[in-house]
Structure formats: structure tokens, C-alpha cells
Amino acid sequence: MAKYFKLDIADKKYRSVLLLSYSIIAILAVAIVITGVFAWFNLYTQKVVYDMSMVQLQNLDTTFTNRIDTCRTQLQTAWQDSNIKQHIYTQNESWKNENWIGSYFQRLCVNNGFAEYICLFRNEEEFRYYGWRYPSETEMKQIEQGIMLTSNDTQQILIHTDTRSNLCIFFTERNALGEKPVRGIIYSLDLDALEKTLISQDVEDTTLLVYKADGQAVMKGKLSLEQREEVWNYVSREDFGGSSREIFLNDTKYLCNSIYNDTLDMHFVMLQDYHIMQTKLSEIKKAAFFSVIISLITALLLAVFLANKLYYPLEDFFRRISSGPELIPGNEEYSKKQAEITSDKIISQIHMLSQQYHSDKVLGFLGGNEADTLLPSVLKLKDRTEHCILILFWTDEHVMDSRVTNDIYRTLDENHAGCKISSFSDARSSFLLILIKEPVRIGILKDRCRVSGMLSKECGEIQKRVPVRIYYALSCLLSDEKELRPAFRDLQTLQKYHLLGRSSAGMTVELLNDGKENTVPGKIYDGILNNIRAGKTQDSVACISGILDELSGYEIRKVLLSLSDLCVQIEQCIMGCELTGRQRQEKYLDHYVKITSLYDKSDLEHYLKHLTEEICFENSVFQEKTLRMNMLDAVEYIRNHYKDDDICVELVAGQFHMSVSYFSKLFNEYVGMTFPEFINDLRLTYASGMLRSNPEVNIKRVAEICGFGNTSYFSSQFKKKFGISPSAFRNSR
Numbered sequence: 001m002a003k004y005f006k007l008d009i010a011d012k013k014y015r016s017v018l019l020l021s022y023s024i025i026a027i028l029a030v031a032i033v034i035t036g037v038f039a040w041f042n043l044y045t046q047k048v049v050y051d052m053s054m055v056q057l058q059n060l061d062t063t064f065t066n067r068i069d070t071c072r073t074q075l076q077t078a079w080q081d082s083n084i085k086q087h088i089y090t091q092n093e094s095w096k097n098e099n100w101i102g103s104y105f106q107r108l109c110v111n112n113g114f115a116e117y118i119c120l121f122r123n124e125e126e127f128r129y130y131g132w133r134y135p136s137e138t139e140m141k142q143i144e145q146g147i148m149l150t151s152n153d154t155q156q157i158l159i160h161t162d163t164r165s166n167l168c169i170f171f172t173e174r175n176a177l178g179e180k181p182v183r184g185i186i187y188s189l190d191l192d193a194l195e196k197t198l199i200s201q202d203v204e205d206t207t208l209l210v211y212k213a214d215g216q217a218v219m220k221g222k223l224s225l226e227q228r229e230e231v232w233n234y235v236s237r238e239d240f241g242g243s244s245r246e247i248f249l250n251d252t253k254y255l256c257n258s259i260y261n262d263t264l265d266m267h268f269v270m271l272q273d274y275h276i277m278q279t280k281l282s283e284i285k286k287a288a289f290f291s292v293i294i295s296l297i298t299a300l301l302l303a304v305f306l307a308n309k310l311y312y313p314l315e316d317f318f319r320r321i322s323s324g325p326e327l328i329p330g331n332e333e334y335s336k337k338q339a340e341i342t343s344d345k346i347i348s349q350i351h352m353l354s355q356q357y358h359s360d361k362v363l364g365f366l367g368g369n370e371a372d373t374l375l376p377s378v379l380k381l382k383d384r385t386e387h388c389i390l391i392l393f394w395t396d397e398h399v400m401d402s403r404v405t406n407d408i409y410r411t412l413d414e415n416h417a418g419c420k421i422s423s424f425s426d427a428r429s430s431f432l433l434i435l436i437k438e439p440v441r442i443g444i445l446k447d448r449c450r451v452s453g454m455l456s457k458e459c460g461e462i463q464k465r466v467p468v469r470i471y472y473a474l475s476c477l478l479s480d481e482k483e484l485r486p487a488f489r490d491l492q493t494l495q496k497y498h499l500l501g502r503s504s505a506g507m508t509v510e511l512l513n514d515g516k517e518n519t520v521p522g523k524i525y526d527g528i529l530n531n532i533r534a535g536k537t538q539d540s541v542a543c544i545s546g547i548l549d550e551l552s553g554y555e556i557r558k559v560l561l562s563l564s565d566l567c568v569q570i571e572q573c574i575m576g577c578e579l580t581g582r583q584r585q586e587k588y589l590d591h592y593v594k595i596t597s598l599y600d601k602s603d604l605e606h607y608l609k610h611l612t613e614e615i616c617f618e619n620s621v622f623q624e625k626t627l628r629m630n631m632l633d634a635v636e637y638i639r640n641h642y643k644d645d646d647i648c649v650e651l652v653a654g655q656f657h658m659s660v661s662y663f664s665k666l667f668n669e670y671v672g673m674t675f676p677e678f679i680n681d682l683r684l685t686y687a688s689g690m691l692r693s694n695p696e697v698n699i700k701r702v703a704e705i706c707g708f709g710n711t712s713y714f715s716s717q718f719k720k721k722f723g724i725s726p727s728a729f730r731n732s733r
Helices: 012-079 082-089 095-112 137-148 191-198 225-237 274-323 332-366 402-415 448-465 481-500 509-513 522-533 537-551 556-572 581-596 601-641 649-655 660-671 675-693 699-705 711-722 726-731
Strands: 115-123 126-131 157-160 165-174 181-190 206-212 217-219 245-249 252-261 266-273 386-395 420-425 432-439 470-474 505-508
Touching (some): 165 191, 332 432, 481 509, 537 556, 537 601, 601 649
Antiparallel strands (some): 165 181
16 A cells, blocks of 8 residues: 655644744845845945035035136126226326225235235236235246136136145236237135135045146145046046946045036046945944844744744644644645635636626616617527527525525526526526527427426426525517517516515516506505594504505506505695695605615515604604694783683684684693683783782772673682782782
């Protein structure tokens, strides 16, 4: 007997190996994630460093250009001064003019901050210098020779001595473009002071350099002459192309970035010490690394805690599995069976989804009214030379169980060989529609008696296997697609006989024309309407069952219309409610839609009962409100006429169209005393007021005015109410 490897997942050794494997995989995954994160972090920091470097270089370029432009503006302003023009264009040299020019240029140099002196020349032989520092012979020689070598005013002259470096900018006049200058003003700027102004000296890892196009260093930074030349050689031959470049100076690694200013014809260069930057980045990486490690440890502890909470349920699960059949991976037959079962389940689910979509499409067409709706292929008849019948099934339950629908379909499919059978159910599964098609030449479906007999026999067989009662309605033979929609509506109408409890197996469309009379007589509803108007809720509800039994003998379509009209009449029983023609039509349609959407007789009885109780309640509220208003009006009427001799309960009851006994009962309930007591109370109260305010009127006259015909009766009633006689009451005031 062949031996197979048995995989016991309930074994603790297996669980330990599984846990170890998962742990190793988790560690590798975390390591890969951390490596990827830090690799991304390195690329990101390089990009950030490059962007920051370019921003600093652009700021330096902008600031340096602004400084040079400011100096050029100052030169142009000085050139326009009349004293300076007089000095340059004439040979008149007065002491006063010379003194003014010297003072002006000295103030200009001092206020500038990094300008040392200014040179005026009116030909190539005559140069005069002004400022707070006088240039050396070497500087003057370089300036006077350099200015004559320039071709335009956008150029600069760089002056170098052993101790100083100056940048000269100028404003000149030339006989022609490109020729040497004839006269002009030269501004000498101290580059060391300018560099200190523009560049912070506290940044240890950054060096900023500025080169002219010929390689002369305008700003030297902290580098030696050899290092500056090496940087220039590197910058002049490299194309930076949107990223930093690495350069080594005296075994020190730098990141180099450069931009070019075509207006000044200068290169701005930034060197960043790579080792200092890496030290700072390492500190940031350490902080990030520790944060990640702490997060992972926290997640691990949480996972261990949850695993401990889940261990015992899992152990019980493994124990149950281990007590069942053993899994044998090497058994191909077993694996094949499992695959077939899984495949069948998947195919079944796909079939159910497809069938529901197909059903919605077919039922949507049959229940629609649009002529341009595309006809589903399963309903095509004429072009295929076929005819069909429709059968609508339903049960006592609101929802048909899938086992019942499958049993019906399977039974019909087995017994109608040679026919195409399709089933469709709505989304609520309240009914099942069966379509049976066959070629016209076969003609089995033409024999209606045979088809009805087979269906009765089949339903009898199905009825024995299911716990619910099954009903069905059968259409006539259909050979044209135009007949499908009317036939489906007729079947749905036949299903509505279920509302009256008249559903039966084997209903046909002929039943729609079978009824006692053409219309339902309105006298059937007289009893319930009278009870509702009288406010008799229980009697009204008791009439509903009898009405439905009496309606069961009429054709269902007329019954549905009649019930809708009954609901409108019930709503009109609300006292004080008058419906217009449009309101009546809207309520009629609303009730018709609601009634036709009900399923069985119990639903219909509940609907009518709820409507009746609601209307009766509203009537009782209305009557209560009306009675209260009548009593208030009656009390007001009595207050206005209580002094009349002829006032009596019969007169007041007649005013409000009530019987004397009913009015007396309501009056006693709402007022709290009888009608005579209320009249006497009003009269005696009025008499007490007259006795106090009119002492000259005698007692007899007061009694007559207040409506008492007998003085002694007045006196006795007065003493009964106030405890003293009328005379004593008058004297006691």
C-alpha cells in the first residue's frame, strides 16, 4: 500500500515551523522596506540639497547684479551733474568746482559702503581720482590701461595687487561702438568688502565663488589661487545639466553647482563640503532610523498581544481539524474532486448572476411601454418561425424560494422534450415566469387541453415535494412578438386574484371576462361608508372582510378600479373635506398603484383597515373639535341672552341643531353645571352688581331686570348663592 506524506496542521511542531517561516519572511520584508526607504531618502536629500544650492546661487546672482546696477545708476546720475559735466567738457578748472566734485565723490563712496574711489577722465592722458582712499601706482596703471582696452560699458575691469582686489565699473563716451572711450567715470569697488556684504562668513560647509568669463576670480571665497584655478578649469569644461557634480580639492570632496549670468558675463559657483553634509545627514538618518525601529517594535508587541489573544481559538480550530479526515496532498483523485466541486460552485454563481441579468432584461421589456425598446433575442418568434406560451407561477409566500423555482423549471424541462424552456424571476422573487417555445411545424403547444392537462399533472407532482401552495396562470398561444406584452400584463392581472383569495392552479385569461356584472355596484360600500361617517371604527373595520368576499365574484380589473374608488370615498368621509376633481384623480391613481402592488388578501385587508382607522380617527378629532367650538359658541350666546325671559334649553339647543337631551349632556360635561344652574349663576352675579351700584332701584325691579319673574324665588336663590338676602347684601356695602 502506497504511503503518503501526512500534513497535520494541528501538530505543534508544524505550527512552530510555520511561525518561524513567517517571522523570517516578515524580517526580510521589513529589511527590504527599510532599505528602500533609506535609498529613497538618499535620493530625496540629494535632490533637496541641489535645489537649495541653486536657490542660494540664484539669490547671490540677483543680489550681485542689483549691487552692480545700483552703482551704474549712481554713475549715470553723477554724469548728469552740471559741475561734473563742466569739468569734463571744458578746460575751466576753478578751485571751487574741484572742491565740490571731490566732496561729492567722497560722500558717494562713503555712502556706498564698499566703493573706495572714483576716477574721472576726459581723455586718455588725464585721469583724476576722488574718494576716501587714494589708489596706488599699480592700481592707477591697471585702471588707465584697462579702460582703454574695453569695447562697451557692460564690461568690468578687475584690479589685483598684493593686498587688494577691486572691481571697476564705468560709464563712458565713445566716438563709435567698439572703440576706446574718450571720457567717462570709473567706479572702483572693494571686492573683499562686497564679498563680506553678500556672503555669510559663518557657514563652514559652503564656499561661494564668482568668475569672469576669462576665468578671473571676482570673489575668491576661502580657496587658494591654485584651488580657484582648479575649480575654474572644472566648471569651464563640465555641463552640470540639472544635478550636482563632485570635485576633489586637496583630498577633500565637494559638491559643485554653477549658474551663468549672461548679462554680467560671470559664473557663480557654490562648493559644499561633502563630509560635513554627510555628518549632518547621518544625524537625521539616525533619528529617522530610531523612529522606524520604535514603530516596528511597537507594532511587533501589539501583534504578539493580539496573537496571544487569538491563540486559544486557533488551537481549538486546529484540534477540530485534526480530528477530521486527514489531508493527503499526494492523492490526485481527491484533489481532482475538490477542484471539480470548486469549479461547479464558481460556474453556478456565474450562471445565477447571468440569469438574473437576463431576467431583468426580459421582464423590463415585457413590463415596459416603449415601442423602440430592443427585443431580447429569447423573445423573438416570427423570424424563427416559432410560437410560445407564457406561464406565471406564484405561491402563498411573498417570496418564492429558489428550491421551488428550480423544481418547477426542472420538472417542466423534463416533461416538455423538444421545446425550449426559459425561466425569469423578478428581483424580489415574488413570481416565476416560464417561457415555452417550439417551432410552428411541431404544433404540440397548439393543443391547449393537452398543455393544460400536463401542467396540472406537473403542478400536482411539484406540490407533493414543496411545503407551500403553488398557483399558476396560463396565457394563450402567442405567435407574434407584439402579443407578448399584453399577454404578460394579463397574467399579472390574473395574479391579482390572489388579493381576493381566489387564486387557483390553472388560471387562464378567459377568467378575466368572467364576472357577475360589468361593473361593481356602489351599494356594496354603503355600510362601511355610513359607519365611517358615524365614527364607528370597529363596525367599519368589520365590514372589510365581507366586502372582499362579495367582490370575489367580479372580474378582477373592475374590482381593482372599484377598490381604488372606495379608498377615495373613504378619504372624502373626513368632515369638512371637499376634494376637487384634480385632487380626486391624483388620490385615485395613488390608491390604484398601492393596491396593485399588494400581494395577497391579508395585505389588502390590512391596507383598507389602516385607511379606515386613520379616517375614523381624523373624524373623531374633527367632531371633538366641532363640539368644543359649539359649546363655546353656546356659552357665548347664553352670556348675551341670559336676561331674556324666554331663554331656555330648548331655544339654545335649537340654535345649534342639537336635541335637548344631547345638548344638556354635552353642556353639563363642558361647563360643569346644568343649564338652569348656569343661567341662575349669571343672573345672580349681575343682580349683585346692580344692588351695589344702583341703591335707588328696589329689589323687585332688580329681579325683573335680571330675568326673575318671582321676587321671593329671586331672594331665595340669592341667599342660597351669597349667604345673605338681597337687602342685607345692599346694606353691607
